[in-house]
Amino acid sequence: xxxxxxxxxxxxxxxxxxxxxxxxxxxxxxxxxxxxxxxxxxxxxxxxxxxxxxxxxxxxxxxxxxxxxxxxxxxxxxxxxxxxxxxxxxxxxxxxxxxxxxxxxxxxxxxxxxxxxxxxxxxxxxxxxxxxxxxxxxxxxxxxxxxxxxxxxxxxxxxxxxxxxxxxxxxxxxxxxxxxxxxxxxxxxxxxxxxxxxxxxxxxxxxxxxxxxxxxxxxxxxxxxxxxxxxxxxxxxxxxxxxxxxxxxxxxxxxxxxxxxxxxxxxxxxxxxxxxxxxxxxxxxxxxxxxxxxxxxxxxxxxxxxxxxxxxxxxxxxxxxxxxxxxxxxxxxxxxx
Amino acid sequence: xxxxxxxxxxxxxxxxxxxxxxxxxxxxxxxxxxxxxxxxxxxxxxxxxxxxxxxxxxxxxxxxxxxxxxxxxxxxxxxxxxxxxxxxxxxxxxxxxxxxxxxxxxxxxxxxxxxxxxxxxxxxxxxxxxxxxxxxxxxxxxxxxxxxxxxxxxxxxxxxxxxxxxxxxxxxxxxxxxxxxxxxxxxxxxxxxxxxxxxxxxxxxxxxxxxxxxxxxxxxxxxxxxxxxxxxxxxxxxxxxxxxxxxxxxxxxxxxxx
Numbered sequence: 001x002x003x004x005x006x007x008x009x010x011x012x013x014x015x016x017x018x019x020x021x022x023x024x025x026x027x028x029x030x031x032x033x034x035x036x037x038x039x040x041x042x043x044x045x046x047x048x049x050x051x052x053x054x055x056x057x058x059x060x061x062x063x064x065x066x067x068x069x070x071x072x073x074x075x076x077x078x079x080x081x082x083x084x085x086x087x088x089x090x091x092x093x094x095x096x097x098x099x100x101x102x103x104x105x106x107x108x109x110x111x112x113x114x115x116x117x118x119x120x121x122x123x124x125x126x127x128x129x130x131x132x133x134x135x136x137x138x139x140x141x142x143x144x145x146x147x148x149x150x151x152x153x154x155x156x157x158x159x160x161x162x163x164x165x166x167x168x169x170x171x172x173x174x175x176x177x178x179x180x181x182x183x184x185x186x187x188x189x190x191x192x193x194x195x196x197x198x199x200x201x202x203x204x205x206x207x208x209x210x211x212x213x214x215x216x217x218x219x220x221x222x223x224x225x226x227x228x229x230x231x232x233x234x235x236x237x238x239x240x241x242x243x244x245x246x247x248x249x250x251x252x253x254x255x256x257x258x259x260x261x262x263x264x265x266x267x268x269x270x271x272x273x274x275x276x277x278x279x280x281x282x283x284x285x286x287x288x289x290x291x292x293x294x295x296x297x298x299x300x301x302x303x304x305x306x307x308x309x310x311x312x313x314x315x316x317x318x319x320x321x322x323x324x325x326x327x328x329x330x331x332x333x334x335x336x337x
Numbered sequence: 338x339x340x341x342x343x344x345x346x347x348x349x350x351x352x353x354x355x356x357x358x359x360x361x362x363x364x365x366x367x368x369x370x371x372x373x374x375x376x377x378x379x380x381x382x383x384x385x386x387x388x389x390x391x392x393x394x395x396x397x398x399x400x401x402x403x404x405x406x407x408x409x410x411x412x413x414x415x416x417x418x419x420x421x422x423x424x425x426x427x428x429x430x431x432x433x434x435x436x437x438x439x440x441x442x443x444x445x446x447x448x449x450x451x452x453x454x455x456x457x458x459x460x461x462x463x464x465x466x467x468x469x470x471x472x473x474x475x476x477x478x479x480x481x482x483x484x485x486x487x488x489x490x491x492x493x494x495x496x497x498x499x500x501x502x503x504x505x506x507x508x509x510x511x512x513x514x515x516x517x518x519x520x521x522x523x524x525x526x527x528x529x530x531x532x533x534x535x536x537x538x539x540x541x542x543x544x545x546x547x548x549x550x551x552x553x554x555x556x557x558x559x560x561x562x563x564x565x566x567x568x569x570x571x572x573x574x575x576x577x578x579x580x581x582x583x584x585x586x587x588x589x590x591x592x593x594x595x
Contacts (some may be wrong), residue, residue: 027594066433066434089436094430096434100427100430102351105354109354112347113347113348113351114435118436122343145358
């Protein structure tokens, strides 16, 4: 079998941690993934962003050798996901969507089992389990059954289990979906810390903020295809300049638009009380806008500088929003005790 | 190889713990067969006086092999259900994403079923001896019966695992529960084949589980019989091969469909 712990430490920096060319997956007549190309460098956090059903999880399942591709090729840690599946599995850690944990096991039992599955000697597996439980703040709950854990605790345990063999590449499939903001931030901090230690992270998410906060590079997938790729800042810069959103005190929209048209490009208003104007210098243009409106005797109720978001990138490339109401405002579960 | 064995042992231990921690998995293995044994022994004990009934010390002695068969088949079924639950909740993805040969994951589950089969044999021998049943061929007979029961549990578990892998549905595997009872009642588990009426008799004569039942029962009620033992081993081998073929095909299917 593949050597235990083959994934530990940083790999060859000249070889991409993940390289994907024309990856496809069909389920009968349905093409779920349609020729995905992407490259993730060693030590990078790659955010794989897309709505439900876009092909994120199918792509991750192929990269983690859980599903055979029907077209294209992919290497992870330099190993082909089909021809060298065992070597791939020795190099990766996987925390899949909806933390797949046995509710009847204790946290400690689960991590020790994972250590055995990764080929660690018993003593080392026990030591790693203790260290990891401490690291994810589950030492006190380690001997309780997982069924009694909160959602955040389960995700942290799942993350700890994925780290037991110190993998080179860590796949996190929607690690914070359904978590409350506090638990979400805890997972983010842990992901950043792991990345600082040299672990390459492939993170799928449907949360714009998560990709924006964590990812060095983002790939946006929609209907099985990558529709945009780059750093979050570069992607947003491609969309255009920030705009200023003004709520007027007295509803003199026409007059305000005439004034602001000389400062920037007017954008279609969202309602009868708001004016949107795209400006080149962002915050630097705010004083100019305020002065111009003041000189024209137009009262301003509120003013906000709005920068392009990844959702704007998504809208520009696909024509629809990424975050629907039910996703963006998903009810947070109770904060764990 | 040593790592693979450690994985099989660890997964087997998890499987056993899972069964003990989930009463609905444990009940069919020990509780139901024990109750059925008590009811049948108490209510149909006079059957031993029927002409053609094999010479036995008592009905309990005759029924021990049937109770063990019922228990081991339900252990195999429960193993399949537990495996399907693992698939449904995504736990098998965790196992399949590990750098171990995938057959070790199935063997780990079967190791747990084998342990439960062993436990079942020991349990029913303990009950039988406690209530006065004798094992005619002594310690050798006990060892043979325990081995056959353990091996059969493993073989049946293989079929349960294959169905779980193919369907990924605990409900489907659970739905096989009545079929297990039909297969048992159409064997010599609870009644001698010679006293059955057609067409049950014809089916029971060729039912592989009848051969296994006789392999387990003979050393309990009589001397060890090499022919009965060989036939039982061949029947078990046949079920093992069937389980292996189905499991390999189901594993490939699962990788294809995810």
